[in-house]
Amino acid sequence: xxxxxxxxxxxxxxxxxxxxxxxxxxxxxxxxxxxxxxxxxxxxxxxxxxxxxxxxxxxxxxxxxxxxxxxxxxxxxxxxxxxxxxxxxxxxxxxxxxxxxxxxxxxxxxxxxxxxxxxxxxxxxxxxxxxxxxxxxxxxxxxxxxxxxxxxxxxxxxxxxxxxxxxx
Numbered sequence: 736x737x738x739x740x741x742x743x744x745x746x747x748x749x750x751x752x753x754x755x756x757x758x759x760x761x762x763x764x765x766x767x768x769x770x771x772x773x774x775x776x777x778x779x780x781x782x783x784x785x786x787x788x789x790x791x792x793x794x795x796x797x798x799x800x801x802x803x804x805x806x807x808x809x810x811x812x813x814x815x816x817x818x819x820x821x822x823x824x825x826x827x828x829x830x831x832x833x834x835x836x837x838x839x840x841x842x843x844x845x846x847x848x849x850x851x852x853x854x855x856x857x858x859x860x861x862x863x864x865x866x867x868x869x870x871x872x873x874x875x876x877x878x879x880x881x882x883x884x885x886x887x888x889x890x891x892x893x894x895x896x897x898x899x900x901x902x903x
Contacts, residue, residue, distance in 0.1 A: 743783060746792050747776060753862050757797060760857035761804045763846050771807065775800035797858065797872045844894035852887030855880055860888075 738746070754775065758768035778799050779786075786795055845853055858869035859880075870880040 750793055757857055774803045794868045794872055844891050848887050852883050855883040856887040859884055
């Protein structure tokens with residue numbers, strides 16, 4: 736049984752929070768992330784006929800988003816633009832007693848990861864994708880994903896331990 740376009744549209748809407756998180760992991764800038772989500776959804780809708788019934792809509796859409804991001808990076812590179820993370824400076828509004836300090840620390844630590852590790856961590860640990868799904872989205876072998884994920888976890892754990900003043 737195939738999904739109707741309306742059903743797929745509803746499922747895409749349900750994916751929006753996850754897509755926004757992943758876009759933020761890719762771009763590290765809220766405005767670019769919003770543009771990326773819109774671009775990915777437009778591409779998904781335009782190519783909805785390519786979606787295989789029974790396949791994971793999330794994996795398919797995350798793959799579209801990753802490819803849209805890469806296209807965006809290539810275009811910026813050709814134009815000589817540089818994407819700067821919006822969170823690259825100090826955060827005077829966040830106090831050490833803020834209830835969101837831990838979340839902020841994780842976000843900061845994620846932003847410092849190399850892109851290949853950040854994407855693996857974002858898909859598996861944040862979005863809850865299986866290793867197989869994440870490897871398919873990133874178009875890499877599962878062993879490569881596992882290695883990137885392990886390195887990313889190690890760097891994150893060390894960064895978060897340093898933030899708390901504990902040994903890694």
